Structure formats: C-alpha cells, structure tokens
Amino acid sequence: MKNIVVLVSGGGTNLQALIDAQNRGEITGGKITCVVSSNPDAYALTRAQNNGIATEVIRRKDYDAFEKYDAALTELLKSKNADLIVLAGFMTILGSQVIRAFENRIINIHPALIPSFCGEGFYGLRVHEAALEKGVKVTGATAHFVNEICDGGPIILQKAVAVQNGDTPEVLQKRVMEQAEWQILPKAVALFCEDKIKVTGNTTEITE
Numbered sequence: 001m002k003n004i005v006v007l008v009s010g011g012g013t014n015l016q017a018l019i020d021a022q023n024r025g026e027i028t029g030g031k032i033t034c035v036v037s038s039n040p041d042a043y044a045l046t047r048a049q050n051n052g053i054a055t056e057v058i059r060r061k062d063y064d065a066f067e068k069y070d071a072a073l074t075e076l077l078k079s080k081n082a083d084l085i086v087l088a089g090f091m092t093i094l095g096s097q098v099i100r101a102f103e104n105r106i107i108n109i110h111p112a113l114i115p116s117f118c119g120e121g122f123y124g125l126r127v128h129e130a131a132l133e134k135g136v137k138v139t140g141a142t143a144h145f146v147n148e149i150c151d152g153g154p155i156i157l158q159k160a161v162a163v164q165n166g167d168t169p170e171v172l173q174k175r176v177m178e179q180a181e182w183q184i185l186p187k188a189v190a191l192f193c194e195d196k197i198k199v200t201g202n203t204t205e206i207t208e
C-alpha cells in the first residue's frame with residue numbers, strides 16, 4: 001500500500017475527488033495518509049479532518065530563505081513516508097530539493113491542456129482568463145509528473161473540455177473541474193499506485 005500525501009492551498013475540491021474515489025474503492029494500491037496545506041485557513045484541511053486524515057501546515061513565509069522552506073518541506077514529506085505526493089491546487093512553487101527527493105513521484109493537476117496556458121503565473125482562475133482571452137474553443141486539464149521546469153514534467157493524462165459562448169472564467173473553471181480535473185487526477189493516482197505508469201524521459205506510457 002503506497003502512502004499518498006496531498007498538498008493543498010485552498011478549497012480542496014480535487015482533494016475531495018481523491019477522497020471520494022478512495023471511498024468508492026477506485027484507488028486500490030494506495031491510501032491518503034496526510035494532507036499538507038500551505039494555508040492554515042484552507043477549507044481543504046476541514047475536508048481532510050472530516051475524513052479522519054492527518055493534517056499539517058507549512059507556510060513559505062515562516063522561513064527567511066526559500067532553501068530553508070524547501071528543506072523543511074522535504075523533511076516533512078520524508079517523515080510522512082510519502083510514496084506519492086499529489087499537488088491538488090497547491091499554490092507554492094516547489095524547490096529543487098523536494099523535486100529531486102521525489103523524482104517522478106509528484107503528480108500535479110493543471111487546469112489546461114499543457115503546453116497551453118501553463119508555466120509561471122498560470123494558476124487557478126488566471127489560466128481560464130487567459131484561455132478565454134485567446135479565444136480557444138477547447139481547453140481541459142492535465143495530470144503530470146513534476147520536474148524542475150514549471151508545468152514541464154511528463155504528462156500522464158489529459159482531458160479536453162469545450163469552451164461555450166458566454167463563458168466567464170468562473171463558469172469555465174467549474175466545467176473544467178467537473179468534466180476533467182476530478183476525473184483524471186484520481187485516475188492518474190490510481191494508475192501510479194498500481195505501478196501502471198512507465199516513464200521514459202519526458203513521456204509516459206500507461207501499461208493497462
């Protein structure tokens with residue numbers, strides 16, 4: 001059984017999708033053992049507590065240097081015996097120490113079809129604002145491994161979602177979550193926990 005540690009910062013709807021998938025028996029090879037938040041007021045912490053999952057808070061601003069924060073987060077994740085780390089709306093950039101310590105063991109969910117609308121500055125609602133500004137007709141979500149390039153690691157799963165006339169960033173965000181993020185993130189986690197993702201360089205192969 002793999003230990004899954006989920007990192008969050010906000011509402012935690014992706015965390016909820018993972019908990020729901022786990023409760024439905026869809027994540028057979030792993031268990032969510034801890035939720036770590038960058039924000040002590042994140043509603044995601046309440047979701048974890050409601051489901052009997054241990055919680056921790058680690059704030060970037062409590063460390064005077066980024067390297068010290070990076071080292072503390074790495075230690076925290078090692079102390080939790082994390083086999084898989086899931087970034088579910090985690091809004092703090094990860095440092096190289098934690099990324100190297102958990103190579104191809106950190107999965108992020110991004111609310112667009114990478115390589116569109118990704119990289120530094122593209123997070124949360126901003127991604128959907130940029131997609132609407134560009135006028136794309138199709139957007140979606142991407143589950144990928146994290147490497148040292150922002151949103152540049154091996155892609156595991158993607159799902160497309162149609163943009164509709166009159167969409168606001170909020171409406172589009174909700175549709176992308178419902179139709180793509182909440183489906184592909186639990187699926188990617190389940191595949192990882194069953195050792196069904198083979199990584200070669202920057203590509204992955206699902207061995208189902």
Ligand code: GAR
Binds near residue numbers: 122181
């Ligand atoms: C989600 O849409 C997630 O894809 C996005 O933040 C939202 C968090 O919502 N993540 C990023 O933009 C990362 N670059 P949630 O807290 O309800 O899961």
